[in-house]
Amino acid sequence: MNPDDLIARTVELGPGEAMSMDLLALAGDTGMLFEHDGVGFACRGQAGLLELASGLGEPGAAEHVVAELAQVESQGDLRLPGSGAMAIGALPFDPSAPGTLIIPAVTVGVSAEGTAWRTTVSQRANPPKGPATPTWRAPTDPNAAWPPDHFTLSSPCPHDEWCEMVARALKHVESGQLRKVVLAREVLVEANRDFFASDILGRLRALYPSCTIFSIGGFVGASPELLVSRRRQSVLSHPHAGTVARSGDPTTDDALIAGLMDSPKQRREHRAVVEAVSDALRPLCRQLHVPTSPSIVLLRNVSHLATLIEGELGDTNDSALALAARLHPTPAVAGSPTDAALKLISDLEGMDRDRYAGPVGWVDARGDGDWVVGIRSATLDGSTARLVAGVGVVAGSDPREELAETQLKLQALLAAVVRP
Secondary structure, three states, rough: OOOHEEEEEEOOOOHHHOOOHHHHHHOOOOOOEEEEEEEEEEOOOOOOOEEEEOOOOOOOOHHHHHHHEEEEEEEEOOOOOEEEEEEEEEOOOOOOOOOEEEEEEEEEOOOOOOOOEEEEEEEOOOOOOOOOOOOOOOOOOOOOOOOOEEEEEEEEOHHHHHHHHHHHHHHHHHHHOOEEEEEEEEEEEEEEEOOHHHHHHHHHHHHHHOEEEEEEEEEEEEOOOOOEEEOOOOEEEEEEEEEEEEOOOHHHHHHHHHHEEEEEEHHHHHHHHHHHHHHHHHHEEEEEEOOOOOEEOOOOOEEEEEOOOOEEEEOOOOOOOOOOOHHHOOOOOOOOOOHHHHHHHHHHHOHHHHOOOOOOEEEEEEEEEEEEEOOEEEEOOOOEEEEEEOOOOEEOOOOOHHHHHHHHHHHHHHHHOOOO
């Protein structure tokens, strides 16, 4: 693809259209979705691909993506982040693994202020027929197939073997070879019919309204964790680490949250993530605010420790994608030190994480964008869904307790995937 051959045309939609906009309905089963609290994008089609042949971790890879987007001619109303030429994607966990970002053929965006717009991208030599911004409505099919109603669950790694893997990792931690390693396990769901992404996303949106809902190339999820957001010079990151179950009883939950806040193990684990993120951002920022204590993020079945980090970039042109490359993988999904943790993950896990816990999001030609961590996710392939969840192994970890935490996290997606 030569970006010089593309042209992006953006128009603002009327207030009536904006108010009735449902991005999930527009994306449907085959489109792409990135939405948080009604704000974000629904995309269809592919005007171009931007290949990261050596992965996001390759020096200059992120800068090359934004430079390619900047070569696309953009016409129309370009005031809002994500308008004009933009790319969206779900990248692998392994920073050295090849990845792909997509320049959508059609994008509908909605801003936090309620403004909506439509961008079409086409070849200069082959412009779309009819209006530059054709009407794009949610697909309807009265004869659509039924979603699945019979499911078989399996865990490729038996519980006792996975706990033994955690015990081996714990020995590396206790010997001082590393401070933390995140180990993940997978569950496979086989259904009697193909899964519908839109069904699962609708349930995720209802169950986890505070999360970012995404669907890109069969990778769907509800991420609670913002890796990084950039708007001009403003930068945000909201790392999560430290988890406790929710009981449904307010008094019990208050006690569980108090225990989470007071746990030296959980606070050490969380502080390691916050320090890694702030250390990576601080050299780029003229100011960076890092709270001294974490807050609590409440989800339907778990509570997390989280810290909102806010900064103002200095004399740097680092895009949201470049910042994501600088931060990923954080200790929340890999461990620390990072290189030692990644090596141990490779030695012990015995599976390819693929896009699980990788960066998911978008970047535009100005470098603005949002990237979340691809957790609480599933990979759909016809009638098969692959779910993965991870836990941080630190000094004091108990293998059976870590297994129980993976089950809690997997339940977040199973509640949306398995609907008998």
